[in-house]
Amino acid sequence: MNVASHTKKPGTTRIQREKRQRILASALDVFSTHGFRGSTIDQIADAAGMSKPNLLYYFSSKEDIHRTLIEWQMEKWLSPLKALNENGDPLKEVCGYIRRKLEMARDFPKESRLFANEILQGAPRIREMLTGELNRLVEEKAAVIQNWIDREELNPCDARHLLFAIWATTQHYADFDVQVRIVLHLEEGDQSHFEEAARFLENLFCKGLKRR
Amino acid sequence: MNVASHTKKPGTTRIQREKRQRILASALDVFSTHGFRGSTIDQIADAAGMSKPNLLYYFSSKEDIHRTLIEWQMEKWLSPLKALNENGDPLKEVCGYIRRKLEMARDFPKESRLFANEILQGAPRIREMLTGELNRLVEEKAAVIQNWIDREELNPCDARHLLFAIWATTQHYADFDVQVRIVLHLEEGDQSHFEEAARFLENLFCKGLKRR
DNA sequence: ATAATAATTTATCAAATGGTCAAATTTTCC
DNA sequence: GGAAAATTTGACCATTTGATAAATTATTAT
Structure with a gap:
């Protein structure tokens, strides 16, 4: 059978x-x-x-494969944010998060595009995951960031929009890889631009978040 | 006939x-x-x-519709960057660009997702547009930004990665709309978060780019 | 009004696609 | 070695999909 x-x-x-x-x-x-x-x-x-x-x-079925695949990738997908530690140094923690997300974009671009495709098309098959698991995690970590801000260890800003900005900028290098490579005149396998990206993003977000 | x-x-x-x-x-x-x-x-x-x-x-054919649609939307798509004026005040110009891109994400999310879908899937039908028109425009405007940096009117940074960051953060609100709405607990029609986003992004990029 | 042209519908095709089934083959276990 | 279970295959099916041809119904120009 x-x-x-x-x-x-x-x-x-x-x-x-x-x-x-x-x-x-x-x-x-x-x-x-x-x-x-x-x-x-x-x-x-x-x-x-x-x-x-x-x-x-x-x-x-096709759906069965897709569902299983998404579930299988979900943990890897959320792990960088899960590792954000409320007891660490705020700026270092945020920079570490950016670095991890960028490494994900570099080393697992397919996984990134899998989720990007799904969300872009209205997330019909992963809605529950977004309203459930992701939402809870964001809730928790946004509170951590807000806490840092309240304690005046970070410049005031909207924690959720900060997360959006980090997601967007890092995932961009995986999701829009074709465009990135064309604009930077890169060959297929070349990954040298990820170091430039890391420098740029760290600089951008640190300047934006550091209290002076 | x-x-x-x-x-x-x-x-x-x-x-x-x-x-x-x-x-x-x-x-x-x-x-x-x-x-x-x-x-x-x-x-x-x-x-x-x-x-x-x-x-x-x-x-x-289906391709014919798609091609015509893309061509029809291309000008609107590139116009915010085209309007970046090398004779204006650098910070004001960049902020203006961010604002225009964010307004595009708010007012024309479908157009954003049209291009996002295409690029995400390897841009098989718009490759020439990327290697041609877009590439030329980016070349030109990246030079403008580099010029501002050389004249010490902006903090040193990679102009192309700056453009990526602006594209990513602004388009995120259109392309990943579903996710954004879930995380922010927003209703379907609600667009109030775009003002928060504008404030957040202006703050982020200004702090990152202003010379002190 | 009427002939010519433009627009629309109906019927139809071939290929692609998601999926099933029974039979054949291979592997496992005793 | 052989029975039972697991795996693989090939033939098939119903829908969907991109696309066409021919017939029919508007429009328009004269």
Whole structure:
């Protein structure tokens, strides 16, 4: 009997675990470059080197693959903000957060584009995640930042808009990679601009946040 | 004989001009929320209140609609940067640019998402526009900014990364609107946060750029 | 009014797409 | 080695989708 289609996660067997991983890796490739609707099961199956029915033996539908993928990536996605430590030095903490986000954009651009595609198109499949997990985390960390401001360790500013600005500027290097490379006249593999970006952003946000 | 399918632009007739406009307006709705591959001619035709074959009487293909739409929006898209005046006061000019971009994000979010979708997915249909028109404009305006820096009227920073940061932070409010509204607990139509955003960004970039 | 032209509809196609199923093959376990 | 379970395949199906052709209905110019 078809085990995989009953139990969504398990992967009891070695083969099941391996194949599911291979499929998710290919799905990340495909979904991140074409969005959900623009991606086909055939594309994912091809990329994973297996037939469509075979792929559908491991995941019950296109939605199933997408959902599993998003859940699988969610922790990595939120981890940089989770690491923001209220007991650390405010400026250092914010700079550290920016650095981590920028490293994510450099090392995991597909993951960034996966979420970008989804949110850009109205987040129909991850709404609950935004109103739930993300919202709680932002609530918590915005309070931390507000606390720093109240204690006069940071220049007054809206904590949530600060988070938006950090997300936007860092993710930009992953989500709009094509444009960035064209404007900076960079080759495909070149990642030298991430150091310039880190310097620029650290400078920008530090000047904006440091009390004098 | 079918006029519209021969001459791409004209719209000699009143009806032709009006219908083509209606189609482009609907296409903006659809393409901006689903991306090119995720959108169907049927969706656009429905939104425009006409049958698919009728729509294809005015545009020869899905690509044709998309290309025309992009070309039609390109000037609006680039105009805020074009207005950056090298003879103005540097800080005022940059702040003005940020304000204009933010107003665009507020008043034309669909247009923003249209381009965001396209670039996010590798810009397969607007590559030439990026390597051509956009690149030239950025080249010109980056030189203007570099000039201000050389004359010590602005704090030293990488002009291109400054442009990225301005694009990212302002467009974020259009492209990731869903997320922004969830995090800020806003209703669908509410636009009050744009004033907060303007204050925050002006403060951030001014502090980052002003010489002391 | 009427002929010519423009606009619209209906019917239709071929390809693509998400998904199913039974049979065949391979792997696992005793 | 062989039974049972797991995996893979190929053939199939119903819809969707981009697109066309032909027939029909407005419009417009004379």
